Amino acid sequence: MTKLPTTILHSVLLLIVFISIPQTVFAQNPTNLREQYLTPPNEIAEEVLAPRHHNVTLYNLGPSQEYFLNTTQNRTLSPLSAFSKPYYNLGGLQFNPDANRNRYFTTNTTSGLQLIGSRNGETSNIQTPDDALISSASWSPDGTKLAYFAHFENETHIYVTNLKNGRSRQVTRRPVLATLNTSFEWSADGQYIFTVLVPGNRANVPKEPATPTSLQVKMTSDKENRLRTYPDLLSGKFEAQLLKYHVTGQLVRINVNNRRFTEIGEPAMIRSIDPDPKGEHIIVERMTEPFSYIVPVYSFATVEEIWDLNGNMLIELSNSLINEGISGFEEDENYGRRDIKWRPDGEGLSLLANTGEGMAPIRDNDDDQNADDNDSDSEEEEGEEEKTMNRVIQWLPPFDEEDMNVIYETEHEIESVSYSADANILFIEEESQNNEHIYAVFLDSPEETYTIYKHDGDDFYEDPGNLMEQAGGMGVSVVRLSPDQNSVFLSGTQYYENYEENAPRPFIDQVDIRSGEKERIFQSAENVYENVTAVLDNEITEIVISRESPQIQPDSWLVNLETGDESKLTSNVDYNSAVTQAQRERFKVKRADGFEFWVEVTLPSDWDGTPLPGIIWHYPSEFDDQEDYDERQRRHNKNDFPGIYHRSIDILVKRGYAVVNADWPISAEMGDPNDGFVWSIVQNSTVVIDSTANRGYIDRDRMAIGGHSYGAFGTANAMIHTSFFKAGIAGDGNYNRTLTPLGFQREPRDLWRGFDRYVQMTPIFWADRLDGALLMYHGAADQNVGTWPTHSRRMFHALNGIGKTAAMYMYPHEAHGPASEETLLDLWTRWVQWMDHYVKNKGEHVSEAELGE
Incomplete structure (x- = not known):
């Protein structure tokens, strides 16, 4: 039977609560049994709902x-009603079928756009539809227009704003199909937009037969196939048909001035599009059949092709096999081509290939076309191997074999190539044994190279940085050069x-290309963190930085590097100042085995020195050694x-708790880190x-102790193997490692090769030893690999059966981490109740007024 829309599967919108607490506690703490969504005390709610969305970071x-x-929001968090809209989850791809879009677009909270002056900070709002959510806003290459997705209740359209008059208008005549491909692209002249629409002659949606006509069939491979435990896979032929229907769309080119559109090719399962700067060819990545029942959609086979505006496929760039584990991508047919991208001057493609690869034969600019292949003088000397050359290739339309030109080659392995705006200067990155070499090549004299830097990747503290880039005139990213073309910037x-x-101190260096001389033109101050978010001129004399410190809310500043002036x-606004400015201390601790790690304690601002009830919040991380x-x-x-943020555990300081955010190293003196998992948890x-x-x-x-995901796993283990904790909070956890039998986190061994390790680490096997009251919460639609909701259900079932104190809250429509307003407020209510009752008051009676309603 097919998976129906999740809102049908979870049609009951009330929070389902299962709880096992002794009868005396029921009477003392009745609010834990309420199945409606709850609201925490105001002191907590105001931190969760603080209007942080009003703050701005200047980067676009x-x-x-x-x-x-800048994008604007009409609320801090999305309502549960947005998450509750009907959606499919087919092979891990979540989308709203009625609206033909990815589920994320339905649950986002962006409702408007505004322009902010780069030199004065003045703001002006952009006209957008009142009844739509906004996403994917994109400048036209010339900066005179803006395009964006407007997401209405049942369809998505593209709107374009003319910045000269501020007017916005819809340019799509048919709805956008944003299920698999979730973007659109401008042409370099700003006259056209390329996107994928719902097909004009779309057939009716497939109907599942009342009586099954097929069944799912799987067969093991002849080799070991260590796949992850993916939560949602296609269940059979009907879901495959449903997936194909909802991701098959029509590629179009839209004239933004008159709204006329041209269909390009036939409808296809388009994953991404990348038109060339001139808008005459498009790189199209398509998902292909057959589908798989053992891996999610993002592992399905794809083919990457170049199409012309008539939809003719000119050349296949790569053909990626379905990644079902053992086959992987090592058998993909990419023909030896790599780093494929459009050239910034609009003259075809740039790609890398080795001698004999790419698409043989490759024509060198200075090849002697009349050379005799049988000339004995050209034969290699006996015993001498031909050197493999790494080549930078220009590939011109119509992308036949004879349209390839080698523009540079070297014996060394080329990792990538970048260009100046006119494509006359190449910037080559070579990497060998973690040693990186960046150098420039002027195509009018390619025999000479100019080192920008060489760097030993193991020398962490001498990292020279990265080449700065910017959008070229045709919209393609290029290396940022000084106006005289003599310098680059790192x-x-x-x-x-x-x-x-x-x-850490961010910096910008100016490097003379030919001499290699370096000058530091900006570096963050020592007492604040200053990060460059934008450059306002080609000389890099004016920049915009974000400045912050533990006491300073991040803000954007205009800085003139020549005069030192800034504005x-x-x-x-620091809307959470009661928490951000609480007392903090960071210090190092040493375990019994000598392993040292860091701990940070956050205390209420008015802490008077009296020891407080506390919670350790953690996430286990494996380390080979100190x-x-x-x-x-x-x-x-x-x-x-x-x-x-919404789930920052530091908020509990407002309830009178000491919050201990501790690193949680997992290590073993000998062997793999997980050999010492339980020992590390205890120590x-x-x-x-x-x-x-x-x-x-x-x-x-x-x-108390708590954590999310792997932190929930650590929480259960800590409460089982120690007696320190009165209570625990465990979110979206895994409690049975036999349900992830082929490895997890950094664990290399499978269940059968590491049986003792799996058993030792599995909380449910030792649940009878749990000491304290464990609160588990889980998103009913958790998509994370290895933390299916069944883990919490089975753990609760076990704890209930052996008389332990535990509660489980299963949140409808939530994934791996609560996100809706109602869920987060309810979550905090129950956290506070649990902590106040079992930790602060050691299980004694707490009034309902104190617990919050």
């Missing part, structure tokens, strides 16, 4: 460099070995602003509680 600068584009971040004393462009852990800490930024818990209690932050007799 228009081609004219006069304005930034942007990166300087990191320091003593990261606790020295915060503030945004006036963002060096491996230390290397991953190198990007720590002490100047980060402590942003607060981490011990040292964190001992250290925070010794510092006077927590009352060790009133502690």
Whole structure:
């Protein structure tokens, strides 16, 4: 039987609550049994619903460099009603069938657009439809127009705004099909938009037969096939037909001035489109049949082709086989071609290929067309192998064999190539054994190369950065050059070995191409974090930066690098100041085995030194050893602003808790890290509680532990293998590793080769040892690999059967992490109730007024 729209499967909109608590607790804590959505105390709700969406980050600068584009929202969170709209989940592809669009477009909250002056911060609103959500806003290459998706109740259209008069109008006559392909593209002249529409002669949607006429058939491969445990796969022939119907669309070119459109080719299952700058050819990636019952849609086979405007397929660029595990992509037919992209000058394609690959024969510019292949003088000397040459190739329309020209070649392995706007300067990236070499080649003298930098990838603290790029005149990304074409710019971040004393400092360097001389023209200050979000001129004398610190809400500033003048462009507000400016301390702890890791404690702003009830929030991470852990800490930024979001556990400081955000290293002195999983859980818990209690932050007799996803897995294990915790909060977790028998996280072994490890780590096998009250919540539509909702259902069933204290909240329409307003408010209500009852008050009576309603 096919999967019906999720709203039919979950037609009951009330929150389903299953709970097992001794009868005496029922009387004391009745709100836990309520099945309606609840609202937490105001002190918590105001943090969850804080209007952070009013804050602005300036990064989407228009081609004219006069304005930034900013999206606006009409609310902080999407309502549950948006998530509840009927949708299909076919092979992991979620879409609203009535509206012909990806589900994300229905649940987003962007409702408007505005322009913000790049030099004065002044704002002006763009006219958009009142009854539509907005997404995918895109500048035309010349910066005179904006296009965007307008998502109405049952269809999506493209609107274009003329920035000269501010008027917006719909340019699509038929609805957009945004299920598989979710974007549109401009031509370089700004006259046309390419997109995929609902086919004009679309047949009726397939109907599932009342009596099955087919069944799903699977067969094992003749080799080991270690696939992930994907949550939603096609269930049979009918779902395959349904998928094909809903992702088959018509490629069109739309004239934005008169709304006339030209259909290009026949309807197809188009995954992506990439028109050339001149708008005369399109790279089309199509999904192809047959489909699979063992992998999701994103692993299905695809073919990448070049089409002309009549829909004729001129050449096949690649043919990716279905990735069902053992076959993988190593057998894909890409003909040795790589780094395929349109040239920024509009003159065909750029690609990389080795000698004898790409599309033989490849014509060199200086080939002697009359050379005799049988000339003995051209034969290699005996025992001498022909060198493989890496080639940069220009491929001109109509993309036949004779249309390929080699414009540069080298014996070294080329990773990628970038261009100047006129395509006369190449910037070649070579990489070998983690050593990176970037150099420039002027095509009027290709025998000479000019090193921009060489970098040993193992030398983390001397990273020179990356070549800065910008949109070229034809809309294709190009390397940013100085006006005299003599210099390039590198942007990166300087990191320091003593990261606790020295915060990362973003920088921009100007490099003379021919001499290699380098000059630092910008670097972040030491006491704040300043990140460049836009460059306003070709000389890079005016830039826009985002500036923040632990006490400074991120804001955008205009900075003149020549004069040092600066002006503030945004006036963002710290809507969660009661939490962001709470007391914090970060310190290092040492386990019994000598392994050291970091802990950060957040305390209420008015904390008076009295030990508080607390919660450890964590996410286990595997490390080979101490060096491996230390290397991953190198990007720590002490100047980060402590942003607060809808599920930030730090919000609990407003309820009088100490919140302990602790790294949670999983390691073993010998063997793989998971050989020491349980030992690490116990030792981490011990040292964190001992250290925070010794510092006077927590009352060790009133502690909880919590985490999401793998953190939920860690929470259950901590409550089973220690007796430190009065309660736990576990979200969207896995509690039975035998249901992920072919590996998980960084675990390399399967169940049968690592049986003892799987058993030791599986909470449900040791559920009888659980100490404390465990609250589990789970999204009923969880799509994460390895955390199906059945994990929470089976764990609750086990805990209920053996008389443990536990609760489970299953949230309709939510995926791997609650996202709707109603769900998040309810979640916080139940978190607060659980924590106040079992931790703060050690299971004693708490009034309903104190718990929140």
